[in-house]
Amino acid sequence: xxxxxxxxTAVKAxxxxxxxxxxxxxxxxxxxxxxxSRQRVLLRPLGYDAPDTWGGGLLGRPGLGVDxxxxxxVRDVFLDYQQRNAISQREQAKAQASVLERAELIFNDPSxxxxxxxxxxFWNAWHDVVSDPESSAARTTLVHVTATLAGRIRRAxxxxxxxxxxxxxxxxxxAGEVNxxxxxxxxxxxxxxxxxxxxxxxxxxxxxxxLLLDQLAGIGNISYTEEPDGTVxxxxxxxxLVSGITARTVETYSVGGMLHIRTTDDxxxxxVTGGELRxxxxxxxxxxxxxxxxxxxxxxxxxxxxxxxxxxxYGLDGLTGRxxxxxxxxxxIDIHPDLVADPDRIGAxxxxxxxxxxxxxxxxxxxxxxxxLGGRTFEEYYANMVAILGADVNRAKGLAKSNELLTTHLExxxxxxxxxxxxxxxxxxxxxxxAYQAAARVxxxxxxxxxxxxNRTAI
Amino acid sequence: xxxxEQSRLAARLGYLQxxxxxxxxxxxxxxxxxxxxxxxxxxxxxxxxxxxxxxxAFEEQIRRxxxxxxxxxxxxxxxxxxxxxxxxxxxxxxxxxxxxxxxSENRTAIAAEIDQLINxxxxxxxxxxxGAYIFSGHKTRNPAFQVNxxxxxxxxxxxxxxxxxRQVSRQDSVAxxxxxxxxxxxxxxxxxxxxxxxxxxxxxxxxxxSLAALDAALERMIDARAALGARVNRFxxxxxxxEDVDTDLQRLRAEAEDIDLAxxxxxxxxxxxxxxxxxxxxxxxxNLTLLHFLQ
Numbered sequence: 001x002x003x004x005x006x007x008x009t010a011v012k013a014x015x016x017x018x019x020x021x022x023x024x025x026x027x028x029x030x031x032x033x034x035x036x037s038r039q040r041v042l043l044r045p046l047g048y049d050a051p052d053t054w055g056g057g058l059l060g061r062p063g064l065g066v067d068x069x070x071x072x073x074v075r076d077v078f079l080d081y082q083q084r085n086a087i088s089q090r091e092q093a094k095a096q097a098s099v100l101e102r103a104e105l106i107f108n109d110p111s112x113x114x115x116x117x118x119x120x121x122f123w124n125a126w127h128d129v130v131s132d133p134e135s136s137a138a139r140t141t142l143v144h145v146t147a148t149l150a151g152r153i154r155r156a157x158x159x160x161x162x163x164x165x166x167x168x169x170x171x172x173x174x175a176g177e178v179n180x181x182x183x184x185x186x187x188x189x190x191x192x193x194x195x196x197x198x199x200x201x202x203x204x205x206x207x208x209x210x211l212l213l214d215q216l217a218g219i220g221n222i223s224y225t226e227e228p229d230g231t232v233x234x235x236x237x238x239x240x241l242v243s244g245i246t247a248r249t250v251e252t253y254s255v256g257g258m259l260h261i262r263t264t265d266d267x268x269x270x271x272v273t274g275g276e277l278r279x280x281x282x283x284x285x286x287x288x289x290x291x292x293x294x295x296x297x298x299x300x301x302x303x304x305x306x307x308x309x310x311x312x313x314y315g316l317d318g319l320t321g322r323x324x325x326x327x328x329x330x331x332x333i334d335i336h337p338d339l340v341a342d343p344d345r346i347g348a349x350x351x352x353x354x355x356x357x358x359x360x361x362x363x364x365x366x367x368x369x370x371x372x373l374g375g376r377t378f379e380e381y382y383a384n385m386v387a388i389l390g391a392d393v394n395r396a397k398g399l400a401k402s403n404e405l406l407t408t409h410l411e412x413x414x415x416x417x418x419x420x421x422x423x424x425x426x427x428x429x430x431x432x433x434x435a436y437q438a439a440a441r442v443x444x445x446x447x448x449x450x451x452x453x454x455n456r457t458a459i
Numbered sequence: 460x461x462x463x464e465q466s467r468l469a470a471r472l473g474y475l476q477x478x479x480x481x482x483x484x485x486x487x488x489x490x491x492x493x494x495x496x497x498x499x500x501x502x503x504x505x506x507x508x509x510x511x512x513x514x515x516a517f518e519e520q521i522r523r524x525x526x527x528x529x530x531x532x533x534x535x536x537x538x539x540x541x542x543x544x545x546x547x548x549x550x551x552x553x554x555x556x557x558x559x560x561x562x563s564e565n566r567t568a569i570a571a572e573i574d575q576l577i578n579x580x581x582x583x584x585x586x587x588x589x590g591a592y593i594f595s596g597h598k599t600r601n602p603a604f605q606v607n608x609x610x611x612x613x614x615x616x617x618x619x620x621x622x623x624x625r626q627v628s629r630q631d632s633v634a635x636x637x638x639x640x641x642x643x644x645x646x647x648x649x650x651x652x653x654x655x656x657x658x659x660x661x662x663x664x665x666x667x668x669s670l671a672a673l674d675a676a677l678e679r680m681i682d683a684r685a686a687l688g689a690r691v692n693r694f695x696x697x698x699x700x701x702e703d704v705d706t707d708l709q710r711l712r713a714e715a716e717d718i719d720l721a722x723x724x725x726x727x728x729x730x731x732x733x734x735x736x737x738x739x740x741x742x743x744x745x746n747l748t749l750l751h752f753l754q
Contacts, residue, residue: 031464038463104497110508110716111496120516127520127626131527134591134599316600349597356591356599356623362632368517369629383509390498390505397499408473412466419463423749430753 009065013439016068020432035211037418042070073203083410084217088274090403091218095279097396126365130358139343146335157330164288168259186247189231196230220272237272299330313347313360495716511712528625538586557666570657594639597621614647646676
């Protein structure tokens with residue numbers, strides 16, 4: 001009887017170490033799988049847990065070998081929690097930085113090709129008209145320089161508005177990603193629950209679910225709790241999107257041409273305080289309107305100020321009261337078509353029939369130094385606008401960088417807990433191999449003992 | 460600390476990326492020669508740089524205004540010099556005419572030359588610069604002087620006293636023309652009177668009167684020339700000053716937005732060495748695994 005138990009013990013050992021080899025193989029196979037948590041076989045000694053029915057006491061009896069039924073994954077849920085907060089912040093800053101960086105390219109200043117150069121050219125062209133008011137060359141140059149400046153302002157405006165509305169596409173895409181993630185999480189919840197009911201740990205399913213939680217944290221701030229049945233309850237921003245095995249989806253809706261996100265079932269507006277969605281919305285709803293507003297103020301002030309002075313000037317044809325610019329703002333600013341058709345109509349003189357008079361052109365050239373934009377000149381206002389945008393980009397990039405460092409650090413910590421180390425697995429493999437060989441040797445030994453007992457013992 | 464395969468890989472990529480990023484940044488600076496390519500590279504520096512660029516563009520235009528003003532005044536000055544020559548010739552002839560021994564034949568010849576001088580002076584008065592009549596004030600599309608009749612019976616001034624402006628600094632605009640009506644004054648009438656006296660029977664007193672009138676005209680012309688010369692000098696001084704200002708501004712702008720070439724090249728080679736070092740270390744540590752040591 002005892003010898004048979006010994007055999008059983010050895011077989012259990014073989015199974016346990018075979019499992020250890022399998023798990024090492026699984027770990028090695030997934031060494032580079034994102035989100036994978038290394039797995040460990042939980043070895044537990046089996047002892048007698050029932051009173052001895054064969055007589056004698058429990059004392060002195062050997063155990064019944066090893067139990068290796070449980071495979072668990074090595075993971076630190078607190079690090080997960082920290083990392084997901086950090087990911088939310090990082091993605092928010094990254095989104096804002098990349099969007100604003102593109103806006104900065106529109107102005108392309110300071111450079112030899114930026115809007116500031118065109119603005120300086122515009123004022124300078126007026127000087128040339130002051131110097132040679134009757135010269136059609138100076139007037140034609142002014143017309144061209146103005147058309148270029150107006151065109152650049154319009155293009156900057158269109159580009160800004162385009163970039164702003166293009167962010168709607170990103171919001172739409174993010175809503176889709178949220179839906180895909182929550183639906184998969186709900187499905188995984190269901191599978192994990194079933195596997196757990198069968199007494200299995202569902203390690204790989206949990207890894208997949210954790211990866212999805214990381215992804216969601218990149219889109220918006222999330223909070224979650226794991227229920228005793230193995231499912232997670234997930235709140236995205238201000239709304240609960242996964243509970244047990246059911247997911248609520250979100251959809252986009254438009255407010256004044258700008259897309260926002262709400263739940264599909266009861267239309268609760270979804271607000272997030274972190275993640276890419278927050279960064280995109282901040283850029284779209286705060287940074288861009290401010291920037292577009294400044295460009296508008298710049299353009300409309302330029303139009304009204306220049307027109308007011310120009311209207312007092314007389315063209316070479318003796319007529320006065322003309323507008324220099326058409327349009328009301330950055331979207332439609334342009335030089336008046338009448339002036340393009342005949343630059344002689346530009347009102348440079350303060351009286352009719354005075355082709356050599358550049359007094360009004362002089363006043364226009366001096367508008368360059370007029371503090372008409374809240375204490376700033378046109379050029380100062382523009383420089384300030386570019387600098388503030390630059391500072392915003394700089395700050396967002398700095399924030400993205402520091403958050404990147406934080407997530408990298410946390411990821412290293414997380415990997416140090418859950419990541420696979422090949423050397424370690426190879427060592428485990430060797431240990432399991434030796435243990436397996438030793439268990440096999442136990443079987444050989446018992447076999448020999450049985451041989452001695454059964455075949456060599458004379459009856 | 461336990462190091463996993465993934466964090467080893469991530470760390471290696473991280474080192475490489477950090478070094479390549481710095482290398483890339485320095486390369487961009489070297490290629491453009493600029494430390495600030497966009498405002499976000501240094502927002503405060505960008506404001507300073509834009510300010511300097513603004514001043515540079517303005518000073519450049521001021522120099523343009525000054526040079527074109529100088530050209531205009533030089534043209535005016537040559538015209539006035541020509542007018543002075545004409546008047547001096549007229550004065551010489553008047554002195555001859557005042558000589559009572561001169562016969563009527565000679566007087567007629569002088570009268571004919573005075574007619575020519577009147578036309579010549581009117582031509583000088585109608586000098587154009589870049590298509591503008593320089594003595595016409597604001598009415599630069601009209602010839603300043605219209606000679607009526609042949610031989611001339613009168614000359615009408617068609618200009619006005621308008622000032623032709625040049626912006627020479629942030630605050631000042633200065634006229635570069637001279638008032639044709641004032642400078643030429645009654646000189647044409649004086650010459651016509653002189654000619655009529657030559658043709659008729661001018662008395663020595665009358666010729667003395669004409670001489671005095673011509674002297675007055677000459678004085679006005681010479682004064683105008685002197686004043687113009689002084690203005691040209693002022694413009695030239697302002698031009699030199701603006702060039703100095705430009706040099707300073709260019710230097711300030713360069714300090715704000717350009718790289719220090721020597722320093723950047725040193726930084727580049729430092730980063731290049733760091734890059735090679737990282738590659739070398741990665742090459743040697745990548746092969747470090749237990750598998751090599753277990754048979």
